[in-house]
Amino acid sequence: MTTTAPRLLQVRRSVRITPRMVRVTLHGDELAGFPGEGPDRRIKMFFPVAGQERPAVPRATSGGPLWPPGEARPTIRTYTVRRFDAGAGELDVDFVLHHGHGPAAAWARDAEPGAWVGVSEPGGRYEPDGAAQHHLVIGDETALPAVATVLDALPRGVPAHAYLEVEDAGEEQELPGNAEIHWVHRGDRPPGEPLAEAVRAAELPRGRGQAWLSGESGCVKDLRLHLLGERGFDRRAVYATGYWRAR
Ligand SMILES: Cc1cc2nc3c(=O)[nH]c(=O)nc-3n(C[C@H](O)[C@H](O)[C@H](O)COP(=O)(O)OP(=O)(O)OC[C@H]3O[C@@H](n4cnc5c(N)ncnc54)[C@H](O)[C@@H]3O)c2cc1C
Known part of the structure; x- marks a missing residue:
C-alpha cells in the first residue's frame, strides 16, 4: 500500500x-x-x-x-x-x-x-499564528471535534473566544485550552442563524486577530464576510470552511 x-x-x-x-x-x-x-x-x-x-x-x-x-x-x-x-x-x-x-x-x-x-490520509492547513493578538473560533456541532483540537493548539496567555452553536445545553462539551467559551443554543431556529447573531453582537478584543470558522456553509460564508468587512480581520488570518449545507 x-x-x-x-x-x-x-x-x-x-x-x-x-x-x-x-x-x-x-x-x-x-x-x-x-x-x-x-x-x-x-x-x-x-x-x-x-x-x-x-x-x-x-x-x-x-x-x-x-x-x-x-x-x-x-x-x-x-x-x-x-x-x-x-x-x-x-x-x-x-x-x-x-x-x-x-x-x-x-x-x-x-x-x-x-x-x-x-x-484517507489527513489534510488541513490550519496552524495557530503565534503573532496573533487574539483568536476567534466559531462553529456548530459538526465543527466541535475540530474546535477541540484548535483550542488545544492555541497559545496560552493570548485572549481567545469561541462562539459555538449546538441544539441545546445537552450538546455542550468539555473543551480543552483556556478560551472563553460562548455557547449558543439553536432550539427550533434555522441552523447558523443564532450563531451569526451572537458573533455580530460579540465584543472582541482589539488588535490583529486570527479566526477559524466552520459549520453550515451559508453561515460560514456570511460570517467570513462579516469578519473581513466589519471586524477588520486580514483575509489571510481567516480560515473558513463550509462543512455541510442546509436544504
Ligand atoms: C472538513 C470537514 C470536517 C468535518 N468534520 C466533521 C466531524 O468531525 N463530525 C461531524 O459530525 N461532521 C463533520 N463534518 C460534516 C459532515 O461531513 C456532514 O455533516 C456530512 O454531510 C454528513 O454526512 P451524512 O452522510 O450523515 O449526510 P448527507 O448524506 O451528506 O446529508 C443528508 C442530509 O442531511 C443534511 N445534513 C448533513 N449534515 C447535517 C447536520 N450537521 N445537521 C443537519 N443536517 C445535516 C444534509 O443537508 C442533507 O439534507 C465535516 C465536514 C467537513 C467538510
Whole structure:
C-alpha cells in the first residue's frame, strides 16, 4: 500500500458523548504510521454500501487511484481526527447524529465493534499564528471535534473566544485550552442563524486577530464576510470552511 491509499480500519468501540454525538474509536494494522497529529486534521471516510461488509477502497497507483473492478463504490464523507493515539493504536472520530439522516450519521449510530470503514490520509492547513493578538473560533456541532483540537493548539496567555452553536445545553462539551467559551443554543431556529447573531453582537478584543470558522456553509460564508468587512480581520488570518449545507 502506498501512503495515499485509504486505510481499512475497524470499530473498536463507540460511545455516546452527548445525546446527539457519538464517538467511534477505530483501530487496525493499517493505522500504523498514520500522520494524525495536529489541529484540524480532515479525513475522507469510505463507508460500505448496502450488501457490503467492507467498503471498496481504491489502490494508489502511479496512474491515479485504481478501484477494485465489479464492486460498488463506497459512500464518501469528510470528518475530523478528534484524537489519534499512536501508542494505543486508536483513532477517534466524533459523528453528529443530525436530523438530515445521511448514510455517514446512520453508519455511526449503528456501528458495532468489528465494523469496517476506510480512512484517507489527513489534510488541513490550519496552524495557530503565534503573532496573533487574539483568536476567534466559531462553529456548530459538526465543527466541535475540530474546535477541540484548535483550542488545544492555541497559545496560552493570548485572549481567545469561541462562539459555538449546538441544539441545546445537552450538546455542550468539555473543551480543552483556556478560551472563553460562548455557547449558543439553536432550539427550533434555522441552523447558523443564532450563531451569526451572537458573533455580530460579540465584543472582541482589539488588535490583529486570527479566526477559524466552520459549520453550515451559508453561515460560514456570511460570517467570513462579516469578519473581513466589519471586524477588520486580514483575509489571510481567516480560515473558513463550509462543512455541510442546509436544504
Ligand atoms: C472538513 C470537514 C470536517 C468535518 N468534520 C466533521 C466531524 O468531525 N463530525 C461531524 O459530525 N461532521 C463533520 N463534518 C460534516 C459532515 O461531513 C456532514 O455533516 C456530512 O454531510 C454528513 O454526512 P451524512 O452522510 O450523515 O449526510 P448527507 O448524506 O451528506 O446529508 C443528508 C442530509 O442531511 C443534511 N445534513 C448533513 N449534515 C447535517 C447536520 N450537521 N445537521 C443537519 N443536517 C445535516 C444534509 O443537508 C442533507 O439534507 C465535516 C465536514 C467537513 C467538510
